[in-house]
Amino acid sequence: MHIDDDAPAGSPHAEPGDPSPDLAAFLRAFTQVAEAAAQVQQEGRPGGGESIGDVLRSHLGTDPRHLPVVREEISLLREIDADVALEALVARHGGGTLLGVGGGEQRMHHSFSELVEHATLYNQFCVGAVDYTRRATGPDTVRRMVAFGLHLFAVDGEPVALLQRTSSPRFGQNAAIEVMCASEETTLALLAELRDAMVEHSVLRGQVIAFTGNPFEPDNAGFTFLRRAVVPEADVILPRGTLDRVAGQVLGVARHREVLLRAGQHLKRGVLLYGPPGTGKTHTVRHLIGAAEGTTVVVLTGTSLRLVGLAAETARAIQPAIVVLEDCDLIAEERTELGEPQPLLFEVLDAMDGLAADADVAFVLTTNRADLLERALAQRPGRVDLAVEVPLPDDDARRRLFQLYAHELPFTPEALDAAAMASAGVTASFVKEAIRRAVLRAAEQGHPLGDGDVRAAVAEMMADSESITRSLLGFAPEPDQAG
Numbered sequence: 001m002h003i004d005d006d007a008p009a010g011s012p013h014a015e016p017g018d019p020s021p022d023l024a025a026f027l028r029a030f031t032q033v034a035e036a037a038a039q040v041q042q043e044g045r046p047g048g049g050e051s052i053g054d055v056l057r058s059h060l061g062t063d064p065r066h067l068p069v070v071r072e073e074i075s076l077l078r079e080i081d082a083d084v085a086l087e088a089l090v091a092r093h094g095g096g097t098l099l100g101v102g103g104g105e106q107r108m109h110h111s112f113s114e115l116v117e118h119a120t121l122y123n124q125f126c127v128g129a130v131d132y133t134r135r136a137t138g139p140d141t142v143r144r145m146v147a148f149g150l151h152l153f154a155v156d157g158e159p160v161a162l163l164q165r166t167s168s169p170r171f172g173q174n175a176a177i178e179v180m181c182a183s184e185e186t187t188l189a190l191l192a193e194l195r196d197a198m199v200e201h202s203v204l205r206g207q208v209i210a211f212t213g214n215p216f217e218p219d220n221a222g223f224t225f226l227r228r229a230v231v232p233e234a235d236v237i238l239p240r241g242t243l244d245r246v247a248g249q250v251l252g253v254a255r256h257r258e259v260l261l262r263a264g265q266h267l268k269r270g271v272l273l274y275g276p277p278g279t280g281k282t283h284t285v286r287h288l289i290g291a292a293e294g295t296t297v298v299v300l301t302g303t304s305l306r307l308v309g310l311a312a313e314t315a316r317a318i319q320p321a322i323v324v325l326e327d328c329d330l331i332a333e334e335r336t337e338l339g340e341p342q343p344l345l346f347e348v349l350d351a352m353d354g355l356a357a358d359a360d361v362a363f364v365l366t367t368n369r370a371d372l373l374e375r376a377l378a379q380r381p382g383r384v385d386l387a388v389e390v391p392l393p394d395d396d397a398r399r400r401l402f403q404l405y406a407h408e409l410p411f412t413p414e415a416l417d418a419a420a421m422a423s424a425g426v427t428a429s430f431v432k433e434a435i436r437r438a439v440l441r442a443a444e445q446g447h448p449l450g451d452g453d454v455r456a457a458v459a460e461m462m463a464d465s466e467s468i469t470r471s472l473l474g475f476a477p478e479p480d481q482a483g
Contacts, residue, residue: 050127052101052150053119056180059152060159064116064180070187071111071178076167076222077211077314078198079175080135083145085197086164086177089190096153098146101163102128107148112163112178133166137203139225158186205318208289208297211304211311226299230290236283237400237428242388243284246271249386250288250362254295254320257360266357270383274370275390278427281366284390285324288364292322301326305348312351312361320360329369352383393431398423401431406454409435415451419458434458 056064074082090096101107103125107115118124131148151162160181167175177194181187208226236243249271253260257267273281289297296318298311305325315321325348352363365384367373393401398420406416423430437457442449 051119051123052099052125052127053116053123055099055127055152056116056161060161060180060182062182063120064161065113065120067180067182068184068187069112069178069180070184070191071176072191072194074167074175074177075310076175077204077310078202079166080137080143080145081198081202081204082175082177082194083135083143083164084201084203085194086146086151086162088201089194089197090151090153093153093155096151098130099150099152100128100130101148101150102126108165108168108173112180115163116180136225138207139227143203155181155186155190158183160186160190162190199317202318204314205296206294208299210299210301211307228290228293228297229286231283231287233287233291235404236280236287237393237397237404238280238284238390239394239397242390243287245386246273246284246388247288247291250322250364251291253362254292254360257320261358267360268352268355268357268362269385270352270363270365272370272373272384272387273364273366273390274373274387275368276392276427277368278429279390279392280428281390282326283428285326285364285366289322289324292320294320296321297324298322299324299326302330305330308348308351312355315361316355316359322362322364325363325365327367328365329367329372349383392425392427395420395424398426398431401428402435402454405432405435409439410449411438411454412451415454419454422455422458423462430461434461437461 053064060067101115103115107125110118115125119126130146132144133147134142135145137143145166146164147166149164151160151164153160153162158181160179162180163176163178165173165176165178167173177191179187179190181190204223208228209223210226212222212224233243249269253267253269260267273284275281296315298315298321300308300311300323305328308323308325311323315323328348355361363383365373370387370389399417402416402420403413419434423434434454434457437460438453439449441457442453
């Protein structure tokens with residue numbers, strides 16, 4: 001058959017049955033693609049990349065398509081721990097080789113078995129550069145983590161191939177570890193060893209973290225590291241003996257855990273701090289966190305309270321730990337049609353109850369509305385061992401608060417005492433704001449800071465025009481004022 005490239009279809013020069021020029025061009029292009037594919041099949045991918053199928057066959061000593069793959073998904077919360085643990089685990093078994101897998105985003109849509117199948121049959125997915133990403137390991141530290149990589153090593157002489165991949169929220173995929181090995185026993189033992197190493201080398205251990213992410217998908221929850229602020233005991237102004245009771249339950253149990261365990265006593269405990277807004281509940285919690293150096297702290301607040309089950313699981317894995325649930329009355333305000341507390345509150349209580357008695361985990365709950373929690377707690381006794389009121393500061397406490405927040409400022413003791421007596425019913429937040437206003441007043445009027453400024457600031461804030469401000473700062477009039 002003769003093809004005249006210049007003869008249009010239907011021209012006198014085109015023989016009957018001859019293809020059109022467009023079809024002829026397509027056939028030539030298709031032939032070139034086929035020849036290129038054959039060349040790749042013989043020589044490997046362009047650029048000299050070796051097929052991972054061939055690499056795995058050489059390492060494992062058999063056709064990798066015939067070997068089982070065991071997959072273990074890793075939550076977003078623990079993928080950095082998995083990376084650290086894998087590095088330690090491979091080193092423990094004598095070291096190995098880390099390879100990348102070429103193939104673009106297509107890799108993300110294939111399991112390890114599928115990657116091997118395509119690499120073997122179609123020569124896709126050659127050896128390439130390892131993909132890395134960066135993850136925080138503390139408030140000020142980061143680690144380069146394997147995002148997609150193939151680990152080749154041996155466990156007691158048994159060759160193992162392990163594919164590590166990070167999470168891909170864009171594709172709705174969790175992080176995962178996939179192990180290929182001829183011995184199922186070796187595979188299962190290796191994964192168990194990995195889980196233990198993730199606990200042993202966890203970057204969460206001894207840190208203060210707050211959960212983030214979608215509260216309705218706990219497995220996809222992430223976290224952020226918080227700095228462990230140090231709040232001295234002298235800066236916590238509570239009624240005499242209150243802080244000792246709270247610290248003894250939260251911190252004292254941890255200090256004497258061995259004595260308690262030998263005596264057959266439980267370590268798991270719950271402490272409830274209740275009282276009006278602004279009285280110092282959160283401030284007290286900050287002191288406990290700062291004093292619990294080396295203890296893992298998980299902070300839940302707002303919508304992240306829904307992640308309490310995950311928090312309890314994390315705390316159990318890397319104890320000693322403290323789980324803080326701030327403003328937990330928020331999850332008790334919604335009621336069922338029968339007036340019962342909503343199930344989420346019971347989920348919190350169940351998470352507390354689900355820990356073993358010897359778990360060195362303290363739950364610290366704060367609430368502005370103890371009445372919303374009291375009934376539920378009474379229905380589930382034993383979850384909270386100590387309930388402590390953090391009340392509005394009395395005269396002595398207000399005097400200490402003014403002294404605390406006026407530290408090194410040029411106010412006389414007499415002026416601070418007078419300010420304390422003139423502000424009955426206020427909270428610590430009020431006192432802190434009063435001192436700030438006094439400093440601002442002196443700056444705006446251009447004179448040195450003095451007693452008159454603090455007197456004026458308190459008088460201004462106690463005036464009728466500031467009633468909403470006082471309410472926002474937690475003011476509650478004493479009985480003689482309210483009457």
